[in-house]
Amino acid sequence: MPDTTDLPLRPPVFHILLALSTAARHGLGIADEVEAASEGAVTLGPGTLYRSLDEMWDGGLVAPASPPSEDADPRRKYYRLTESGRALLEAEVARLERLVDLAKVRVAGERA
Amino acid sequence: MPDTTDLPLRPPVFHILLALSTAARHGLGIADEVEAASEGAVTLGPGTLYRSLDEMWDGGLVAPASPPSEDADPRRKYYRLTESGRALLEAEVARLERLVDLAKVRVAGERA
DNA sequence: ACACATATATCCACCGTAGATATATCTGCT
DNA sequence: AGCAGATATATCTACGGTGGATATATGTGT
Numbered sequence A, B: 001m002p003d004t005t006d007l008p009l010r011p012p013v014f015h016i017l018l019a020l021s022t023a024a025r026h027g028l029g030i031a032d033e034v035e036a037a038s039e040g041a042v043t044l045g046p047g048t049l050y051r052s053l054d055e056m057w058d059g060g061l062v063a064p065a066s067p068p069s070e071d072a073d074p075r076r077k078y079y080r081l082t083e084s085g086r087a088l089l090e091a092e093v094a095r096l097e098r099l100v101d102l103a104k105v106r107v108a109g110e111r112a
Numbered sequence C: 001a002c003a004c005a006t007a008t009a010t011c012c013a014c015c016g017t018a019g020a021t022a023t024a025t026c027t028g029c030t
Numbered sequence D: 001a002g003c004a005g006a007t008a009t010a011t012c013t014a015c016g017g018t019g020g021a022t023a024t025a026t027g028t029g030t
Helices: A011-020 A027-037 A046-058 A083-109 B011-020 B027-037 B046-058 B083-109
Strands: A062-065 A078-081 B062-065 B078-081
Touching: A011 A027, A011 A046, A011 A078, A011 A083, A011 B083, A027 A046, A046 A062, A078 A083, A083 B011, A083 B083, B011 B027, B011 B046, B011 B078, B011 B083, B027 B046, B046 B062, B078 B083
Parallel strands: none
Antiparallel strands: A062 A078, B062 B078
16 A cells, blocks of 8 residues: 655645645545635546545544534545644645745746 | 646656756756755656656757757757746746645644 | 435546666776 | 776656546435
8 A cells, every 4th residue: 555644745645635624524525625725726536536535544644523514414424634644734835835935936036 | 648738747847847947957967956956855767757858848848958068978968948848837836836825824724 | 206416435547657677878997 | 998887868667646437325306
């Protein structure tokens, strides 16, 4: 089984962590949030979605969460971030931030 | 042949564009620069490197450049960014910047 | 009750990546 | 000059990841 805790994170894993950073969500709700947050640039097919969630579960990045309301659709399985999931997200954000900072200097610096 | 001009860029293509943003470089020089700029987090094997360069050539993102000095190793093939290559890099940087900004708000916002 | 939408889950085919390998040639050492 | 090892480009192959199609169950609306 692949290790989902290595940096750089695979894009789907990063986006799922990001989608869960604000609220517990169920599978398809995560996919919707990822697409919305990325302005349509990133989409998750069901294969990638559920497989990633399985791996993230095994890696201790996500855990089950109770439904947000009493009369929620019982088919939905809600996930939340664990402490290590949030820590991993922070680490990846820090890495990407350094990368973007470097890239911004370079693309702007060419105007001389 | 895959289209290398779609956003999100595949990570190797993004890193190669970034490596060429400051100077014309040859194949292995690009790989070295990518590893250095990412603090060792990103490495490019020869397969990915030369295949990506071929596709980027076909896509008009990179073009041949003259060696930086007269007595350079003649085996080295130097590449430089084209205008569209630089434009594509800027677009991807902008996308990543929005993503990182969003992520920073979310990971910081949880401390309430 | 019936049709359709939603939800999880699995399967498979394709694409992208990384490593091994091949070949050529440059550099340094004796 | 000759030899050994390093460097450089290039290709081939095996593996892993992704995404779409499909299956099944169940909720929702008419």
